[in-house]
Amino acid sequence: MEDKNMLMIPGPTPVPEKVLLAMAKHPIGHRSGDFSKVIAELTENLKWLHQTHNDVLMLTVSGTGAMEAGIINFLSPGDRVLVGNNGKFGDRWAKISRAFGLQVEEITAEWGKALNPQAFGEKLAADTQKQIKAVIITHSETSTGVLNDLETINQYVKNHGKSLIIVDAVTSLGATNVPIDAWGLDVVASGSQKGYMIPPGLGFVSVSQKAWKAYETAKLPKFYLDLKKYKKATDENSSPFTPPVNLMYGLQASLQMMRSEGLDNIFARHRRLTQATRAAIKALGLPLFASDEAASNAITAVAPIGVEAEKIRSVMKKRYDIALAGGQDHLKGKIFRIGHLGFVSDRDILAAIASLEATLIELGYESFSPGAGVAAAASAFANV
């Protein structure tokens, strides 16, 4: 049905009307006093969201651009880095690191499994010469719905003492607790079309004092992504290059909404959505791709047996106007992914699960009692 599209993908995520309408305002000059006030408010609210006193910088880029900025500003060609790779995004950070001439050592896990923190601990403990300059980690691996154990991995980085920790928090920030100051995370990158509840086009990077110290000796060439330029401008409530004014209007509205909801409530809501979704999928007899212990709060990946993932996606789209994500790379056709990140409510999960049940019936899949998925989700909502 026209205009009935419901986004259950891990980005772009649904956008509140308030945000859409804020974005439809006429732009004003980005060097005006009025816009300086917007930047000041955004910066304050971003620090709140990031739970940090570190700099939080806004860039006109996608999440990949934010992550690239987070890597190239603090390292030099030949620097040794440990990259966690258990999915498409971990793989991307390894590729970026190699593209910029870093000496990359990957710690891998099968797609769908979490990285083993111990493996980082061993590599870091063995590095008595302190040659490892950075550990680069994807917190929530969007391609598989796996949440890596950032807290424990970071603990090993802290024990090492020298290495920076550089985190892709693209689908964890605003969905999962990422206490930057409490954990001492050096560089945390994220993107607007995720937990922020606004459309794509803005990237965010938080930078610790330790990372700024590394910046001083980092030799990779940079200009547009040179974070010092962004820091200098942000300190004056300005931007080094023309910023995406209308997206920032949207961000102003969404951050106000997030502050009203409160961080604890936001995280609890995402946990609740995740638990209800997983309970429902189990009740439908469909295998979850990530284990309960490693479940991302942003996305649930399902590896169906007895019914094709792409057929499920197709019926869900055509009949129920629900967009689900497919598998990426070698997982294409093998999994589907339900996004429950950002502006998503309990009702959305019930609608998605009910539609999924109807889809399974249409596809002749019979390994479940009709209604079992919705009942399981409802029970999860009642109990959490």
Added chain:
Amino acid sequence: MEDKNMLMIPGPTPVPEKVLLAMAKHPIGHRSGDFSKVIAELTENLKWLHQTHNDVLMLTVSGTGAMEAGIINFLSPGDRVLVGNNGKFGDRWAKISRAFGLQVEEITAEWGKALNPQAFGEKLAADTQKQIKAVIITHSETSTGVLNDLETINQYVKNHGKSLIIVDAVTSLGATNVPIDAWGLDVVASGSQKGYMIPPGLGFVSVSQKAWKAYETAKLPKFYLDLKKYKKATDENSSPFTPPVNLMYGLQASLQMMRSEGLDNIFARHRRLTQATRAAIKALGLPLFASDEAASNAITAVAPIGVEAEKIRSVMKKRYDIALAGGQDHLKGKIFRIGHLGFVSDRDILAAIASLEATLIELGYESFSPGAGVAAAASAFANV
């Protein structure tokens, strides 16, 4: 007065309601078939606007990011480049080139004067070893309202035969004739918040076959700005990284409007706005910063005598809600700039000139007959 803001700055430029409302639609998945159709339409219309069969690629960046991509994709460290520098943006491209280790030779002119094409001709003719890899030029220098003679400079580049021509067309594309195929321009960068009539957040780069050949041996490191990734994706009506979906909805609407108006009409309108503005400023006895021969169609800079530029900007803003741009760097306080780029009509110029007259009267400036500016603009409109 609240919400009465009128943008007469060189970016962000005014945005049509149709575009604002298009941007307020709920985003859809960027990997969906529906969005592929949007990308296909945008790509076709962008080629029309660029007057080219070359690739025209969309990036989530500001104009500076587009220009950086235009430089780093086709060059290697140590490469010799000629950079035209007669304003803030020419200066920026020299800075970018140096940041990436290029061997930069600048051809300069005083801010407010055009670059001398002959100077390029001589340097290029002297380069019998064909060591100059690229000539990097700002077409319309936004900081001063000067249009450089790209056509003649490019002719010298063509005579040289080996060098690429890399053009910042940020405030010329969509305002001034930039016939990419007819002239054989290799790399042309631009940004959304200018002639495109949409808010900031999208950058564009057109790339010739000759430039793609240079890409094959170019050694500067890149990932997020790696244009081959964009070409590969664009050829499949896709994008390498999450694109700014809502801005692209806006672009869809604005390019449709531009096609309806027609390229010749768009260029004629910008010429007319420029001529009327310049005639009015002359009639007010205020010195124009750029000569008639070197006038940009996007922006008119004025260097007032007997009245302070910043006071004019302040009264224009406070009493008439018209945002004018100030001078940049050493021109701060010395000039003001009237943007007449993008979604600007004859009426807007009359309103701006009438308000400028009222402002001058309020500031006690007496070197003009009240009404003379508006009369001169009206006369220009009647005659062009």
